[in-house]
Amino acid sequence: MSRIKQRFESLRQQGRKALVSYVVMGDPAKDVTLPVMHALVASGTDIIELGIPFSDPNAEGPVIQKAHERALAHGSSLRDALAQVKQFRETDSDTPVLLMGYTNPIERMGYDSFIEKAVDAGVDAVLTVDLPPEEAEEFSEHLKQANMENIFLLAPTSSPSRQKKVTDMAGGFIYYVSLKGVTGAGNLDVNSVNENVTSIRSLTDLPVCVGFGIKDGASARAVADLSDGVVVGSVLVNQIAALAEQGETNPAIYAAAVSVIIAEIREALDK
Amino acid sequence: MSSNPSSNNKAVDYSQVPDARGHFGPYGGRFVSETLIYALDELEALYRKLKDDPEFQAQFDYDLAQYVGxxxxxxxxxxxxxxxxxxxxxxxxxxxxxxxAHKINNTIGQALLAKHTGKKRIIAETGAGQHGVATATVAARLGLECHVFMGEEDIHRQSLNVYRMKLLGAEVIPVTSGSKTLKDAMNEAMRDWVTNVDNTFYIIGTCAGPHPYPELVRDFQxxxxxxxxxxxxxxxxxxxxxxxxxxxxxxxxxxxxxxxxxxxxxxxxxxxxxxxxxxxxxxxxxxxxxxxxxxxxxxxxxxxxxxxxxxxxxxxxxxxxxxxxxxxxxxxxxxxxxxxxxxxxxxxxxxxxxxxxxxxxxxxxxxxxxxxxxxxxxxxxxxxxxxxxxxxxxxxxxxxxxxxxxxxxx
Structure with missing residues (x-):
């Protein structure tokens, strides 16, 4: 059984919701990412979603765009993300790690080469924001052969037939984007989330996690009640940005700061 | 003169590209986040319907003759x-x-499509500003709200066109991310479109972007x-x-x-x-x-x-x-x-x-x-x-x- 399946299975048995935490590789420095990953786990994260820096992250709002820019400023890349996961695995063999990014850096490395390195590093799943099912056939086949999960997004604009097409190809869990917009955007419509998550669940046995627009314990709790888990990103990246702007260089400070946020959300989810 | 390279591709049927999913050989396609798929499907369906519609073509030809010259x-x-x-x-x-410039041929065509969707808000990206001006122009003519994304670097290089767009009633939004040029303006336009997809028509200025844009821009041009x-x-x-x-x-x-x-x-x-x-x-x-x-x-x-x-x-x-x-x-x-x-x-x-x-x-x-x-x-x-x-x-x-x-x- 894959790490992701195991994780959702044990959460289900405990009656808990999944907390997926997103940070960008190398934001704001390469040596910050590993301590932050461990701190996310220690404070209550179930699945780590590591962003691959890209020059043109056009699904991201301003907060995460700037994280990509900070990471690229010192040359963080897909290679570094893979190396980081490998290092993370030296002391954590249980927590699922999902790489999230855009198609071009992966294509540049080459599907074969990427998969080989990702398997070696201990990556469990990949989410390519700009690779919808129609264009993902070849990549999906590669992932399947390597027993890696292909995570897909569904959006409020996805029609029922579209939901079917995406869930048919998806693995791991379904990442439901709670709103029309970029990451970090405005207001969550709980009714719309409920309606769509219910529809998606009628099509697949995969867990459904909800992301975009989750800012704190309260908003996490609200959508977790309707789904199998939540994804938080911008709220963590915002905190990292604030420290980076102060010129903070001590990785332990970053680790401590993200822990506070995750602990609060974890507590709200477990209540 | 260089040898004519076409002589070895007699078998190519140019009317068959792009294919149904927007591929020109291995190129093209639709590489966008899920939220935009619906809008692209909708645009494609509309274009398929209007492409061979005599009334639509007659309106396009009329506008090109009487408005563009x-x-x-x-x-x-x-x-x-x-x-x-x-x-x-x-x-x-x-x-x-x-x-x-040639840009107006395409904006006339896309604005006619926008009119059929009933969407009242137009967005566009621009580099030199010619596409921004051409978009602001057709938006003014149709009474549509218009927002043009333009890299800060280009705003400096093309200040005359920036002012033209403003006179035409468009809002020019400076883009400060990345290299502050056309590619970043396009990123920003796509972000806006994802957010406002219900009421917004995105007029792309060149024969790039997700299917069906390369095809419809080509057809209009x-x-x-x-x-x-x-x-x-x-x-x-x-x-x-x-x-x-x-x-x-x-x-x-x-x-x-x-x-x-x-x-x-x-x-x-x-x-x-x-x-x-x-x-x-x-x-x-x-x-x-x-x-x-x-x-x-x-x-x-x-x-x-x-x-x-x-x-x-x-x-x-x-x-x-x-x-x-x-x-x-x-x-x-x-x-x-x-x-x-x-x-x-x-x-x-x-x-x-x-x-x-x-x-x-x-x-x-x-x-x-x-x-x-x-x-x-x-x-x-x-x-x-x-x-x-x-x-x-x-x-x-x-x-x-x-x-x-x-x-x-x-």
Whole structure:
């Protein structure tokens, strides 16, 4: 059984919701990412979603765009993300790690080469924001052969037939984007989330996690009640940005700061 | 003259591209986040319905004739031909269109589509500002709200067009991310579209982006080539021997080339921005010096580094300063139907000055790249041969850039 399946299975048995935490590789420095990953786990994260820096992250709002820019400023890349996961695995063999990014850096490395390195590093799943099912056939086949999960997004604009097409190809869990917009955007419509998550669940046995627009314990709790888990990103990246702007260089400070946020959300989810 | 590359692709059926999913060979497609799929499906369905609708076509033709001022002349540049020596040089005068460039052909078409969707808000990206002006123009005419995303760097380079857009009632939104040029403006427009997809129509200015944009922009711009073909037969009594057009995203080039693709005797040259020179790496010539990748919703040739990051491009001309290119051009390059060459900043500047002096026609710096290459090509050809150069836009917008190079404050 894959790490992701195991994780959702044990959460289900405990009656808990999944907390997926997103940070960008190398934001704001390469040596910050590993301590932050461990701190996310220690404070209550179930699945780590590591962003691959890209020059043109056009699904991201301003907060995460700037994280990509900070990471690229010192040359963080897909290679570094893979190396980081490998290092993370030296002391954590249980927590699922999902790489999230855009198609071009992966294509540049080459599907074969990427998969080989990702398997070696201990990556469990990949989410390519700009690779919808129609264009993902070849990549999906590669992932399947390597027993890696292909995570897909569904959006409020996805029609029922579209939901079917995406869930048919998806693995791991379904990442439901709670709103029309970029990451970090405005207001969550709980009714719309409920309606769509219910529809998606009628099509697949995969867990459904909800992301975009989750800012704190309260908003996490609200959508977790309707789904199998939540994804938080911008709220963590915002905190990292604030420290980076102060010129903070001590990785332990970053680790401590993200822990506070995750602990609060974890507590709200477990209540 | 270079050998005609079309002779070895007789089997290609150009009417069959793109395929149903927007692929031109391995290029094109639809590489976008899930939220936009619905809007693209909707746009594609609408376009399929209206493409062959006589009423829609009649409205498009009417607007092009009465509002844009088409057909644009095919002008024999007699003095330029004489001074250059070699083949006869004809200019397809897209600079004489309303708003001064070919961009309006496409915005007229897309605005008609927008009207059918009932969406009241238009967004666009712009580099040189010509597409922004053309979009603001059609939005004003139809009474639609218009927001134009423009890189901060380009706002500085093209201040006249920025002011034109404002006068036309559009809001110009400065883009400060990344390299602050056209590619970043396109990212920002896509972000806006994802957020406001219910009430917003995105008018993309070039033959790139996710399917169906490359196809519909090509179709709207193909009026250039259809006219040029007809005019050439009527005025000269034959087809041209060569076509030359500048290529940034490549909409004016695809518009001129497409109706001639099956004419095997017609050679085609797409001219990319060589910037400081291909050997310096500081240019905007992905077809000459890039590799295939995925950006802005399509697979195409790109300028990128070894990690797949898109790199900053350089061209004296804001409209060509783009790291990608329309996917159909990538395909036409691979199958050898079109030759893609590059012209440096200096060569384009010299051509700008020369054409202005010998013909009294001031080309846009983008079009100056085509003018410069046509001069080289003409000298290798015989005087009884004929070249059509797409003069895609007028150079008035570039006067400040040229003055700055001359050290003059206007």
């Amino acid at each position: 088409r057909p644009s002349p095919l002008y024999f540049a007699e003095r330029w031909t004489k001074e250059t020596g070699g083949a006869q040089l004809y200019l397809k005068r897209e600079d004489l269109n309303h708003t001064g 193909s009026v250039i080539g259809r006219e040029a073909r007809r005019q050439s037969l009527a005025q000269v009594g034959k087809l041209p021997d060569a076509l030359v057009a500048c290529v940034g995203g490549g909409s004016n080039a695809i518009g001129l080339f497409h109706p001639f693709l099956e004419d095997e005797s017609v050679a085609m040259y797409g001219v990319e921005a060589g910037g400081y020179g291909l050997e310096t790496g500081k240019h905007a010539a992905p077809l000459n010096d890039g590799i295939p990748g995925v950006l802005h919703g399509n697979r195409t040739y790109l300028m990128e580094d070894e990690n797949g990051q898109i790199i900053e491009t350089h061209s004296i001309s804001a409209g060509l300063d783009y790291p990608g290119v329309g996917p159909e051009h990538s395909w036409l390059k691979d199958i050898g139907r079109v030759n893609y060459v590059a012209i440096n900043d200096d060569e384009a500047m010299a051509a700008f000055r020369n054409l202005t002096k010998v013909e009294g026609i001031m080309p846009a710096l983008e079009s100056s790249h085509a003018v410069a290459y046509a001069e080289k090509l003409a000298r290798e050809m015989d005087p009884d041969q004929m070249i059509i150069v797409n003069l895609s836009g007028r150079g008035d917008k570039d006067i400040l850039t040229v003055a700055e190079i001359d050290g003059i404050t206007v």
